[in-house]
Amino acid sequence: MTDATANDISDRSEATRGRRDIGIKRRYAAERRFKAYGMIAIGLGIAFLFILLWSVVSKGYTAFWQTEIRVPITFSEEVIGTAEEGAANQSKLMMANYPQLARDGLIQLLEIDPENSEAVSAANGLVSQGVRMELRDMVLNDLQVIGTTEDVWLYASSDLDSALKGSYDLSVEESRRPISDLQLEFIERLEEMGALEQNFNWGLFTFGASSRAETAGVGVAIIGSAYMMLIVLALALPIGVAASIYLEEFAPKNRFTDLIEVNINNLAAVPSIVFGILGLAVFINWFGLPRSAALVGGLVLTLMTLPTIIIATRAALRAVPPSIRWAALGLGASKTQTVFQHVLPLAAPGILTGTIIGLAQALGETAPLLLIGMVAFVADYPETPLDAATALPVQIYMWANEAERAFQERTSGAIMILLGFLALMNLTAIFLRRRFERRW
Structure with a gap:
């Protein structure tokens, strides 16, 4: 074999190896791009999932906490009736004016003049309208509470609960928020007395449907x-x-x-x-x-x-x-x-x-x-x-x-x-x- 033939074969072999190396590099590059596309797709999926979960959790975690007000409730026999009457006729206990008991308790707690209708109405708006069922169930479960005075944690109204959770801007003028200035004063007094707390909302898991958010559950x-x-x-x-x-x-x-x-x-x-x-x-x-x-x-x-x-x-x-x-x-x-x-x-x-x-x-x-x-x-x-x-x-x-x-x-x-x-x-x-x- 002459030197020219050997050189020609060597050149062709090097060209072949060069093309093979280029092909291998292209395949490796394609594999790297495919892996990168896969990682990007996984990253986007995780990002969208995180955004979805964050949008739900950030808005819903506060539902597991409910604002409550400690109110001294006097289970007056004049309003409810005696324990003997209740044992004989539970329908009377069912129809008693329990919101009046809560209203009287708030007047006593906040030291409000009963003749001041504006203050009484503002204080009454701090507690949930579901107080009727809450106090009624207490009486039906234990008739011995009739005639006594007990501190009862009542559900706050949905407006008060939402305000304390930051859903409303309380710095705006009174006409643009559901909580009045007088109610804000009452809230400050309740916080100073330690009569306003946020507790775990067990009612979310035990209550049924309700037109009032604070007493609605699943x-x-x-x-x-x-x-x-x-x-x-x-x-x-x-x-x-x-x-x-x-x-x-x-x-x-x-x-x-x-x-x-x-x-x-x-x-x-x-x-x-x-x-x-x-x-x-x-x-x-x-x-x-x-x-x-x-x-x-x-x-x-x-x-x-x-x-x-x-x-x-x-x-x-x-x-x-x-x-x-x-x-x-x-x-x-x-x-x-x-x-x-x-x-x-x-x-x-x-x-x-x-x-x-x-x-x-x-x-x-x-x-x-x-x-x-x-x-x-x-x-x-x-x-x-x-x-x-x-x-x-x-x-x-x-x-x-x-x-x-x-x-x-x-x-x-x-x-x-x-x-x-x-x-x-x-x-x-x-x-x-x-x-x-x-x-x-």
């Missing part, structure tokens, strides 16, 4: 949602698992089963409001079930959740290796024994995970419940699934439409409670999947 909504989730769990889980087992393990592969599978997949993508229309037409108009009942809500959410559970269950069954089935059949087990004694237990973690995710989706639904009338004003706890009830997302929707500013923080607070339940359910699903998942 207790009834939580019970209604619990009833509906129990109904969904009791109906959707066995029906969904049974349908999945049949379609995956026993059903012949033909056009009919293919049509069923296509429709199940389509139902999983149907807007939830369509299920509400179906529930209104079938369960209420046809079967005559009561509107606003948790039973109807549970049935509607069951129809909406079934496709999700069926799809998740079939995926869990398919994830079980065929060797498990072959081994069971080879040892003499029947098809039914193989499915229920070997395949189903191994698929249980995936089935439970899909069920919990379906329940979490159903818990956050609002549109189908609005169509079946669960927007009713429900102040009392439902005793059975047939009683009138509401749900957490519906309660949030109703509060969001209220004009009073105090309901805004209640709305965000209820959203935080709902997000807490959803996070707990999803964490449960993750725990079950990791705890019982088998890798093949």
Whole structure:
């Protein structure tokens, strides 16, 4: 081989290596760009999630605290009646003028002249109008308080509560704020006496619907949602698992089963409001079930959740290796024994995970419940699934439409409670999947 030929081959080899190096560098650069795009997408997602959570938490954390006023209440027999009369006739206790007791207590506490109607009205506006129920319940629970004087922590009005939480600018002129100058003087005196405090708002978790923000809570909504989730769990889980087992393990592969599978997949993508229309037409108009009942809500959410559970269950069954089935059949087990004694237990973690995710989706639904009338004003706890009830997302929707500013923080607070339940359910699903998942 001549020197010229060798030099030519060497030049071509170097050119080839150069092109290969350039190609490798380009691939590495493309990989770096792809990773950067991925990191940017993750960062944007986290940023938007943080903004969402911050907007909710920053507005709603104050809902978990409620301003209260310590007032000396004299449970006068002239206003309430005697304990003996109350024991014999509780209707008299129910109809007593309890706001008068609170008004007399404020007059005594703030040392107001009872003849000064302006001062009495201003002081009376500091406490919630729900004082009637608060004092009535105290008397009904213990008749021995009649005739005594006790310091009682009463809920402050929503205007006072919002003002102390910074929702109003108290430095503007009196006509532009809901708290008058005289009430500001009373507030300062109450703070000096230690009779004004902000305590944890247990009523947010125990009260029902109310036209007054300070006495409004999600207790009834939580019970209604619990009833509906129990109904969904009791109906959707066995029906969904049974349908999945049949379609995956026993059903012949033909056009009919293919049509069923296509429709199940389509139902999983149907807007939830369509299920509400179906529930209104079938369960209420046809079967005559009561509107606003948790039973109807549970049935509607069951129809909406079934496709999700069926799809998740079939995926869990398919994830079980065929060797498990072959081994069971080879040892003499029947098809039914193989499915229920070997395949189903191994698929249980995936089935439970899909069920919990379906329940979490159903818990956050609002549109189908609005169509079946669960927007009713429900102040009392439902005793059975047939009683009138509401749900957490519906309660949030109703509060969001209220004009009073105090309901805004209640709305965000209820959203935080709902997000807490959803996070707990999803964490449960993750725990079950990791705890019982088998890798093949």
